[in-house]
Amino acid sequence: MKRTSIRFCGVGGQGIILSSVLLGEAAVTREGLYAAQSQSYGSEARGGQCQSEVVLSGEPIGTPTSTENDILVAMFQTAYDSHKNQVKRGGTLFVDGGLVTNLGDVDPSVTVWKVPATESAIRMGSRMAGNMVMLGFVQEKTKLVSRESILAAMADSIKEKFVPINTKAFDEGVRLAREATGE
Helix, strand or coil: CCCEEEEEEEECCCCHHHHHHHHHHHHHHCCCCEEEEEEEECCCCCCCEEEEEEEEECCCCCCCCCCCEEEEEECCHHHHHHHHHHEEEEEEEEEECCCCCCCCCCCCCCEEEEECHHHHHHHHCCHHHHHHHHHHHHHHHHCCCCHHHHHHHHHHHCCHHHHHHHHHHHHHHHHHHHHHHCC
16 A cells, blocks of 8 residues: 555544544554554644544555645534645545535545535434544545454444444445445
């Protein structure tokens, strides 16, 4: 696999950091890839901006962060506004369509996916699972790691009582991604 940089951004409480941790853990422990993950967030426990980046590669990773990302996943408008210029030409942008409503001028070479992540999670009974809907969508569209690898990382990383709703939300994201391509 070639080096791929994925930045997740949103606000505290949306599971932004967990999404990148699960992706990195799945890559390393299940897929035999290299991963480097970094994160930053405001001092607020919930509600402040946060971002997390995970770099995946088939080769050792010398620099764990990137000035431009292959993939940007934005779960909140202010976070998107802060990071929108960090997606590479020809990259991919995934946004929570209900929470990121103003994309502004996006380079025409960037592929944009509007995902009803939080809306879907609310319908499922857990607003907190919006990140898993988004992660499922991203996984299905990119195939960076397999569904099984992420679900295994999820089972290893989160409290057992939350695994069923997170798995359901992840699979809803996969379904939405398949629907978006007409599969």
